[in-house]
Structure formats: C-alpha cells, structure tokens
Amino acid sequence: MTDASRPEARNPRGFVDRRARDLAAERAILASVSAVYERYGFELLETPAFEYADALGKFLPDADRPNEGVFALQDDPDIDSGQWLALRYDLTAPLARFAAQNWTTLPKPFRRYAFGLVWRDEKPGPGRYREFVQCDADTVGSARPEADAEIIAMAAEGLVAAGAPEGAAILKINSRKLLNGLMTAAGVVEEGQKLAVLRAVDKLDRLGEGGVRRLLGEGRLDESGAFTKGAGLTADAAERVLAFTRAGAGRGETLDRLANVIGGSAEGDEGLAELAAIEAALTSLGLGPDRAVFDPSVVRGLEYYTGAVFEAELLLETKDERGQAVRFGSVGGGGRYDDLVARFTGERTPATGFSFGVSRLAAALRAAGRDPAGEVRGPVVVIAFDQRRMADYFAVAAELRAAGIAAEVYLGSSGMKAQMKYADRRLAPAAVIIGEDEFAAGTATVKDLDLGRSLSAGVADNAAWRAERPGQLTVPRAALVGAIRKILEARA
Amino acid sequence: MTDASRPEARNPRGFVDRRARDLAAERAILASVSAVYERYGFELLETPAFEYADALGKFLPDADRPNEGVFALQDDPDIDSGQWLALRYDLTAPLARFAAQNWTTLPKPFRRYAFGLVWRDEKPGPGRYREFVQCDADTVGSARPEADAEIIAMAAEGLVAAGAPEGAAILKINSRKLLNGLMTAAGVVEEGQKLAVLRAVDKLDRLGEGGVRRLLGEGRLDESGAFTKGAGLTADAAERVLAFTRAGAGRGETLDRLANVIGGSAEGDEGLAELAAIEAALTSLGLGPDRAVFDPSVVRGLEYYTGAVFEAELLLETKDERGQAVRFGSVGGGGRYDDLVARFTGERTPATGFSFGVSRLAAALRAAGRDPAGEVRGPVVVIAFDQRRMADYFAVAAELRAAGIAAEVYLGSSGMKAQMKYADRRLAPAAVIIGEDEFAAGTATVKDLDLGRSLSAGVADNAAWRAERPGQLTVPRAALVGAIRKILEARA
Numbered sequence: 001m002t003d004a005s006r007p008e009a010r011n012p013r014g015f016v017d018r019r020a021r022d023l024a025a026e027r028a029i030l031a032s033v034s035a036v037y038e039r040y041g042f043e044l045l046e047t048p049a050f051e052y053a054d055a056l057g058k059f060l061p062d063a064d065r066p067n068e069g070v071f072a073l074q075d076d077p078d079i080d081s082g083q084w085l086a087l088r089y090d091l092t093a094p095l096a097r098f099a100a101q102n103w104t105t106l107p108k109p110f111r112r113y114a115f116g117l118v119w120r121d122e123k124p125g126p127g128r129y130r131e132f133v134q135c136d137a138d139t140v141g142s143a144r145p146e147a148d149a150e151i152i153a154m155a156a157e158g159l160v161a162a163g164a165p166e167g168a169a170i171l172k173i174n175s176r177k178l179l180n181g182l183m184t185a186a187g188v189v190e191e192g193q194k195l196a197v198l199r200a201v202d203k204l205d206r207l208g209e210g211g212v213r214r215l216l217g218e219g220r221l222d223e224s225g226a227f228t229k230g231a232g233l234t235a236d237a238a239e240r241v242l243a244f245t246r247a248g249a250g251r252g253e254t255l256d257r258l259a260n261v262i263g264g265s266a267e268g269d270e271g272l273a274e275l276a277a278i279e280a281a282l283t284s285l286g287l288g289p290d291r292a293v294f295d296p297s298v299v300r301g302l303e304y305y306t307g308a309v310f311e312a313e314l315l316l317e318t319k320d321e322r323g324q325a326v327r328f329g330s331v332g333g334g335g336r337y338d339d340l341v342a343r344f345t346g347e348r349t350p351a352t353g354f355s356f357g358v359s360r361l362a363a364a365l366r367a368a369g370r371d372p373a374g375e376v377r378g379p380v381v382v383i384a385f386d387q388r389r390m391a392d393y394f395a396v397a398a399e400l401r402a403a404g405i406a407a408e409v410y411l412g413s414s415g416m417k418a419q420m421k422y423a424d425r426r427l428a429p430a431a432v433i434i435g436e437d438e439f440a441a442g443t444a445t446v447k448d449l450d451l452g453r454s455l456s457a458g459v460a461d462n463a464a465w466r467a468e469r470p471g472q473l474t475v476p477r478a479a480l481v482g483a484i485r486k487i488l489e490a491r492a
Numbered sequence: 493m494t495d496a497s498r499p500e501a502r503n504p505r506g507f508v509d510r511r512a513r514d515l516a517a518e519r520a521i522l523a524s525v526s527a528v529y530e531r532y533g534f535e536l537l538e539t540p541a542f543e544y545a546d547a548l549g550k551f552l553p554d555a556d557r558p559n560e561g562v563f564a565l566q567d568d569p570d571i572d573s574g575q576w577l578a579l580r581y582d583l584t585a586p587l588a589r590f591a592a593q594n595w596t597t598l599p600k601p602f603r604r605y606a607f608g609l610v611w612r613d614e615k616p617g618p619g620r621y622r623e624f625v626q627c628d629a630d631t632v633g634s635a636r637p638e639a640d641a642e643i644i645a646m647a648a649e650g651l652v653a654a655g656a657p658e659g660a661a662i663l664k665i666n667s668r669k670l671l672n673g674l675m676t677a678a679g680v681v682e683e684g685q686k687l688a689v690l691r692a693v694d695k696l697d698r699l700g701e702g703g704v705r706r707l708l709g710e711g712r713l714d715e716s717g718a719f720t721k722g723a724g725l726t727a728d729a730a731e732r733v734l735a736f737t738r739a740g741a742g743r744g745e746t747l748d749r750l751a752n753v754i755g756g757s758a759e760g761d762e763g764l765a766e767l768a769a770i771e772a773a774l775t776s777l778g779l780g781p782d783r784a785v786f787d788p789s790v791v792r793g794l795e796y797y798t799g800a801v802f803e804a805e806l807l808l809e810t811k812d813e814r815g816q817a818v819r820f821g822s823v824g825g826g827g828r829y830d831d832l833v834a835r836f837t838g839e840r841t842p843a844t845g846f847s848f849g850v851s852r853l854a855a856a857l858r859a860a861g862r863d864p865a866g867e868v869r870g871p872v873v874v875i876a877f878d879q880r881r882m883a884d885y886f887a888v889a890a891e892l893r894a895a896g897i898a899a900e901v902y903l904g905s906s907g908m909k910a911q912m913k914y915a916d917r918r919l920a921p922a923a924v925i926i927g928e929d930e931f932a933a934g935t936a937t938v939k940d941l942d943l944g945r946s947l948s949a950g951v952a953d954n955a956a957w958r959a960e961r962p963g964q965l966t967v968p969r970a971a972l973v974g975a976i977r978k979i980l981e982a983r984a
Contacts (some may be wrong), residue, residue, distance in 0.1 A: 009592035009836040013572045015540035017590055023536045030558040039893045041871030041918070044515045048507035048623050049541070049579075049609060054499040071577075079615060079822040080505045086565075087541075099511055100501035107917040109904050116539060117609075125573060131540050142903040146882055164934055202611030277882075284886035320584070344501040379533030394776035401531045408533030411634040412601050413644070425599040426533070 014124025015131055024373035025362040030115055032161040037113040037137050040154045045093035045112040053084035055097045059304050091136040100344035101141045109141035138353030145274040148308040148352045150283030155354040156291045163365045163372040172295035173310045181268025181270040186237040196231035202299040281415045300333055309335035318367035327365045332356025378427035379406035383419050385435045403481045430487050445474045446483050450491050469485040506616030507623050517854040517864035522607055524653040529605040529629050532646045547589045551796050563613045579611040583628040591632045592836035601633035602919045630845030640800040640844045641773030646803055655857045655864040664787040665802045672758025678729040680862040688723035695790040722730040728796035741787040790801025799888040801827035810859035820856045870919035871898035875911050877927045878912035895973045922979050937966045938975050942983050
C-alpha cells in the first residue's frame with residue numbers, strides 16, 4: 001500500500017470517541033434514571049435513527065440559524081421511491097410520529113421514556129458536538145396539568161438519583177399561556193411577532209433587561225456591530241413584558257404576583273389556573289419550593305410549546321477554565337406541546353415531556369466532584385514472564401475471573417518492564433508474577449500496584465504504609481485469590 | 493391544517509420501533525455480557541455513528557451484492573470541505589480507525605468491547621433490518637493465538653451469561669491459513685480466485701457438496717435459471733478442498749486429520765501451529781469440546797480475515813413458522829484481521845475479535861423459552877375516581893413509589909370502566925380505588941389484576957383461588973402498601 005492511497009485516521013468534525021470513563025458515567029445515569037422513570041410507570045421505547053424527512057419536520061432550538069439543522073439523505077430509489085430520510089435531531093419529533101402511527105392500539109395516556117443518540121448538522125465548537133445522547137420522558141394523551149407536574153417531579157427525582165446532591169436540582173416552571181395572554185391583551189396577535197418576543201425574553205440571562213428591551217422594540221446592535229431586528233413592540237408593551245419577567249421565582253406568592261401582572265386576559269387566566277393545579281400536584285408529590293418554583297423568566301426557545309414550560313437547573317458550583325466558581329446552569333428542560341401529534345392526524349393530542357443531555361449532566365456532576373461512574377479500576381494483570389508457561393498463566397486468569405475478579409494475561413510481545421508499565425496504565429490493582437522459582441515452590445508473587453499509585457499520589461505515607469502493607473509479596477499458589485482480594489478491599 | 497399538507501406517520505422501510513419488552517431483553521444481555529467482558533479486562537469504547545467514508549472503507553459481508561452497502565452523505569462544505577460521511581455498518585472498521593489514530597497513546601495490546609447501532613443500506617426483508625445493534629469485543633496489538641483463544645472463551649461465556657443454557661452455545665473454529673495453504677499448494681495464487689473458493693465453501697450448509705463442487709469449478713445454475721460463475725479450480729483441486737471440509741468437527745483429533753489433508757504447505761503448517769496453540773489455551777481456560785471445536789467447514793464471508801475464524805452457534809431447538817423444530821444456528825462470529833489497521837498506518841497490526849447481533853440473540857433465546865428480560869410488569873394504577881381528589885391520588889402514588897413500587901395515577905379523561913381496561917393493558921398488578929366511602933372510612937380498595945389475568949389465562953383455578961385470594965379487598969389506608977406488596981410477591 002502506498003502512502004498516497006492511505007486514508008487518514010481521524011474523527012469527522014464535531015464527532016468524538018467516548019472512552020470507558022465517560023461511558024461508565026452514562027451507564028450509571030441511565031440505570032438510575034431508568035429506575036426512577038419506571039417507578040413512575042413510564043415504559044422504554046426506542047425509535048430508529050432515521051425518519052422520513054417530512055415526518056420528522058424541523059423543530060430545532062436554534063431557528064435563528066437557518067442553514068443548520070438535520071443530516072438528511074435521499075434513499076435508494078429501489079427501496080422507497082427515493083424518499084428523503086433524516087437522522088433524528090431530538091427524541092420528541094420521532095415520538096410524535098410513533099404516537100400518531102400507533103394511537104389506536106396504545107394504552108392512553110401513553111407514557112414513555114427513551115435514551116438515544118441524536119444528531120445535529122451544526123457547526124461544531126468547544127463542548128458543542130454534532131452527536132450526543134439525550135434522555136426524554138413524555139406523556140402523550142393527557143391535557144391535565146397534573147401530567148406536567150408528574151413530569152416535573154420525576155425530572156427532579158431523576159437528577160438526584162443520577163447523583164445531584166439533594167437540593168441542588170431545581171425545576172423552574174412557567175407557562176407560554178401567560179406571556180401569550182399578556183401579548184394578546186397588548187394587541188400582539190401575529191405568531192411571528194409573538195415568537196420574537198419569546199426569543200427576546202429567552203436572552204434575559206445573557207443580555208440583561210437593557211438588551212432585551214431593545215430586542216422587544218426596534219432591535220439591538222451588538223458589540224461586533226451586527227444588528228438583530230426586534231419584535232417591534234411599543235415601549236409600553238415592552239415594559240409590560242419586562243414587568244412580567246420581574247415577578248420573581250417562588251410558588252404560591254409568585255402565582256399571586258403574576259395574576260396581578262397578567263391582569264385578566266382569557267389565555268393568561270387559563271395559564272394561571274393550570275399553574276395552580278401544577279402547584280397542588282407538586283405539593284402532593286412532596287416537592288417543596290426548594291425543588292420546584294415558578295419563574296416567569298423561563299421561556300424555552302422551542303416554537304412548539306403550547307402551555308407549561310420548565311427548565312432544570314443544577315445549583316452546583318463548578319470551576320470554569322480560569323478556576324473561577326460558576327453555576328453550571330441548565331441541564332435540561334421541556335414543556336407541553338399539544339400540537340405536534342396533530343401534524344400527522346389533524347387531531348389535537350395533548351402531550352408534555354422533559355429532556356436532558358446525558359453527557360452534559362455527567363460533565364456537571366463530574367465538575368462538582370460527583371462522578372456518577374465512581375472510580376474506574378482496571379483488571380489484575382498476569383505477567384507473561386515465561387513464554388512456555390502461557391497455559392498456566394491462562395489458568396491463573398481463569399481462576400481469578402471465576403472468583404469474580406477482572407483479570408487478564410498480558411498478550412503483547414514486550415519484556416517485564418513494559419508489561420509492568422502496561423499494568424500500571426490499565427490501572428491494574430495488582431500484577432501477578434509467576435516465574436520458574438514460583439513454579440518450583442508452588443507460589444505466586446503479587447505486586448501491589450494500588451499501593452504504588454497511592455504512594456506516588458501522596459495519598460499514603462511511604463514509611464508507615466510500607467510497614468504494614470508490603471509493595472510485593474509471595475504467597476502460596478492456593479492463597480493467590482485471597483491476597484488479591486485483600487488489595488481490592490483495601491481500596492474499596 | 494389540511495389533509496394534503498399532513499405527512500403520513502410511518503417508519504422508513506427497514507427501520508422498526510422497539511418496545512419495552514425487546515429493549516428489556518437487550519438491556520439484560522448488555523448488562524450480563526458487559527460483566528463477562530470486563531472480567532476479561534476489556535474496556536468499553538463508543539465511536540461516533542459517522543466516519544469519513546474513506547476511513548470507513550467498505551468491508552461488507554455481502555460483497556456479492558454490489559448495489560448494497562453504506563448510508564453516506566456529503567457534509568456541509570463550510571464544515572469540513574464537504575467531505576463524504578458514512579454511517580458505520582459494523583463496529584470493526586471504526587475500531588481500526590480509532591486504533592490507528594490513537595496507537596501511540598493506547599495501552600497495548602488494546603482490548604475493547606462495544607455495543608452500538610449499525611446501519612446497512614440494503615434492501616429490507618423479513619427479519620432483515622437496515623439498523624440493528626451489534627456487540628463486539630476485540631484485541632488489537634497481539635499476534636498470539638492465545639488472543640484468539642481468549643476471545644473465543646469470552647464469547648462462549650458471554651452467551652451463557654446472556655441466557656443460553658450451559659452446553660447450548662458452541663464456538664466453531666477454523667483458520668484461513670489452512671485453506672489458503674491448500675490452495676497455494678494446488679497452484680491457486682490469485683486473490684480473487686481464492687476469495688471465490690472461500691465463498692463457495694461458505695455455501696456448504698445451503699448447497700451441499702454437489703453445489704459447492706460446481707461453484708469451485710466452472711459454475712452453478714440455480715433453480716431460477718441464474719448462473720453463478722465458479723472459482724475455476726481443476727476437478728482435482730476442487731476435490732482436495734472438499735476433502736479438507738470433510739475432516740469433521742472436534743479438537744485434537746480434527747487437527748491431526750487436517751494435518752494429513754493440508755500436507756505440508758508453509759502457510760497451512762503455520763495455521764495448524766496456531767490452532768494447536770489455541771487448543772492449549774482453550775484447555776487452560778476450561779473450555780472443553782462441548783463448548784469449542786475446530787470445524788473446517790467454517791469459513792466466514794468477510795474478505796479481511798487473515799488467520800483464525802470462528803462462529804458461534806446456538807444448539808437450541810426452536811420452532812419455525814410452520815411449527816417445525818429447527819436449530820437456530822449462527823448468532824455471531826469473528827476472526828483475526830491483521831491488515832485492517834495497516835490501511836491507515838501502513839504497518840501491520842495484528843487484531844482479532846468477535847461480534848454478535850444483540851436482537852438476533854434475544855430472538856433466539858426467546859424462541860427457546862429463555863427470555864432474557866424475564867417477565868414484564870406494569871405499574872400499579874391509582875384510579876382517578878373523583879376529580880376533586882387528584883392531589884390525594886398523587887400522594888398515594890408517591891407513597892407506593894417511595895416503597896419501591898412502580899405506580900401511577902390515571903391521567904386521561906375516561907371513566908371507571910376505561911380506566912380499569914387501561915390498567916389491565918398496562919399489565920398493572922393491581923388497581924387502587926379510593927372513592928368517597930373509602931375517604932370517609934380511611935380505607936382503600938385494591939383490585940388484584942394479576943389474579944384476574946391468571947384466572948383468564950387458565951393458570952389458576954377459579955374456585956380454589958377465590959377462596960384464599962379475593963379479587964378485590966378493602967384495607968385500612970395505612971395497610972395499602974402491604975396489601976400491594978402481597979400481590980406482587982405472590983407472582984414473583
């Protein structure tokens with residue numbers, strides 16, 4: 001093979017390989033969140049990676065960026081007349097397709113949860129990938145506000161089960177109907193304009209009131225000189241929107257304050273009544289204001305929400321790249337979307353759900369010193385000391401495995417020193433060495449690599465530990481499993 | 493929304509939704525196989541769904557079908573100069589890319605396992621999907637036959653852990669070097685011709701010796717009148733190949749017989765020596781001839797194998813569509829592929845691995861009455877009897893969940909009868925009914941739906957069961973959790 005004909009080994013841009021440590025965290029999250037969601041009566045569903053492009057639609061959070069979106073390709077003309085296929089960009093659009101397709105035979109309301117990869121054909125950036133794992137839970141077929149409350153409670157409990165400290169996961173709740181009602185009362189009726197208002201309010205965190213006021217009005221010029229066209233509200237209407245967002249986070253008292261600001265629009269009143277029902281259900285479920293609050297500044301960027309919206313925030317303090325303490329912020333969100341199934345069926349089908357990014361949650365927990373995977377340990381490495389004794393080394397590894405201990409025989413072609421280095425890099429707790437002396441005496445030598453790592457990390461004091469825990473010991477062959485187990489337990 | 497503008501809710505052809513029961517089986521397989529593979533010292537890795545098309549290559553099993561293969565699309569020109577991306581069609585090609593890319597920093601040999609979706613742009617058919625889950629384990633960087641033996645032993649152990657009865661999973665082993673050696677000795681040196689010989693032998697099961705003899709020679713006319721061009725061997729050479737496949741399955745004795753048939757070609761002798769080393773390692777690992785045998789009729793269709801090849805067969809009897817007992821056959825396979833990493837690096841890097849289809853294994857186990865998921869149970873359903881009491885019903889559900897019992901409040905808008913039907917369809921073990929009488933008396937009524945299902949399935953005798961297990965009972969509110977637990981335990 002010539003150099004020129006060789007492809008370069010590299011990842012496509014925006015796609016990363018995930019190694020054991022990250023995957024162990026994801027698996028731990030998957031297991032603990034699944035247990036919570038199933039206890040709430042949600043059943044697992046997995047839809048395919050591909051949907052027909054027309055069925056998938058394009059309901060993406062960053063509609064500001066029209067060139068970005070979904071990965072799509074035209075199928076083989078012999079298979080389905082060359083229809084366009086698209087990779088799912090979230091788990092909600094495929095659920096809407098599934099629910100519409102199977103509506104007559106599903107138990108209703110239909111509760112499902114899902115874990116799965118999603119793909120976004122976007123420009124990658126730091127921490128921004130084109131493929132990631134989402135976890136969603138949704139109830140389709142219930143218009144009750146209690147269905148929203150249940151999703152909110154389940155999300156809060158799921159985050160704690162995944163590893164967030166009690167009290168560090170908070171759900172912030174709002175309703176699209178409040179802001180919609182407010183706008184209708186102020187004479188804003190055009191859908192595009194309403195959406196522009198929502199998107200402006202969504203930037204409150206980043207731009208502050210001044211920036212949002214400009215986005216609600218004529219528009220805003222940013223530092224780079226780029227101009228964003230505003231929603232075109234009058235100064236008075238913009239002020240009412242801002243007053244609404246200032247009602248502050250809380251439970252009953254926030255609802256009271258909002259009632260004053262909304263001031264009697266029909267849709268606003270409907271939204272308030274729904275939030276009151278959510279409040280009652282949350283209280284029944286034992287979720288106090290330390291775990292769920294109403295917060296009028298929460299909007300969520302997605303166009304398809306029709307009622308309650310919610311966002312999960314982690315109050316963990318983590319350090320940024322410059323070592324400064326920062327709040328991690330949002331790890332997930334959701335809301336009610338009563339029109340998504342109707343795209344297929346023409347019949348309004350109420351639905352509500354919550355979604356979080358699994359890698360983002362794992363990163364948040366890890367940054368806060370709460371790695372969901374716990375400590376990663378390698379296998380015990382049986383050193384291939386004598387080439388003629390490979391069968392014996394295999395029998396040793398099999399014996400360790402039968403005792404439930406992860407073990408392997410070194411299978412490369414390097415000498416002792418490289419083998420010990422390999423064992424260390426694999427994070428092996430111990431290496432087993434059996435040479436001619438050991439075979440003759442019926443013994444095995446065990447090197448305690450955990451100890452070595454503790455010493456070099458400064459965790460253990462050299463002199464004190466050496467006295468009671470030798471770095472290397474030779475034991476009768478029959479005592480090998482016990483000796484290894486002692487090392488494993490000392491760490492556990 | 494008009495009818496014409498509505499997309500149809502349907503799956504793309506060859507793609508299916510997977511429901512809770514199938515996914516529970518997959519999860520159970522994933523958990524038990526992972527435990528085995530990690531005990532062998534293999535670490536988890538997940539590569540992205542996409543690879544650059546040139547890095548992925550096209551090493552598909554069905555090279556006979558040139559129009560079929562990978563899903564590919566051209567990337568956004570702004571992101572990576574519009575390079576072609578392709579979805580992985582297996583987990584081996586991405587591993588080769590990963591190993592080549594990270595070779596200098598990986599611990600070597602590198603042992604990894606992986607679970608993941610793969611995609612094939614093929615014409616779908618019954619049981620033949622365009623997306624499925626594979627599970628692979630590979631060792632990259634060891635030329636030792638013991639590395640093959642370890643993979644074989646681990647595969648056998650993994651299948652039993654997944655649910656195959658002891659003795660029902662058998663690994664059949666062969667080496668490409670034997671047949672290659674035989675062909676070289678017979679004057680067959682051209683790679684295309686060698687591959688044609690391998691593909692002919694691979695059809696032994698289906699076509700028998702007569703058909704294979706024709707495919708080894710001039711070619712074969714099938715019943716439909718289609719002619720398949722043969723490998724063009726002389727009658728004598730074809731006879732030697734067939735004699736080789738007749739050596740029969742076994743361990744030491746098969747190697748002895750093969751030594752006679754191969755008769756001294758250098759490559760054949762090398763293959764025999766490797767199989768002898770595999771035999772010794774398998775014995776050390778405790779794998780007798782009931783779990784792993786040499787079988788010269790095993791070839792494996794993939795072009796890239798360079799040494800040992802193996803196939804896992806389940807000896808379970810299952811019934812086909814006509815109710816006839818059939819052997820399920822192959823559920824996975826693998827082998828040594830020493831040239832795949834060299835595509836990138838130019839340096840030969842020995843590698844060996846095993847792969848199985850997770851859904852196919854789950855289907856095999858289920859068909860044999862050994863569902864890896866066990867019994868699927870629904871949540872307890874708290875009936876929404878009185879709309880003004882939703883908060884109380886939520887508190888009941890929360891209490892059950894806190895006791896570790898899956899529970900939900902019915903959140904639809906239907907009446908009692910439909911709610912009971914819903915509970916039954918969810919496979920709820922019980923329904924909880926609390927109406928005004930119960931609220932007044934501080935009680936709860938429990939309907940034993942497990943019992944109802946057992947009665948209607950004829951599992952329980954109506955009169956006898958009724959006597960000691962009432963279909964419905966009213967208990968003090970404080971005794972509710974206990975009453976539900978009793979129903980759950982009666983089934984477990």
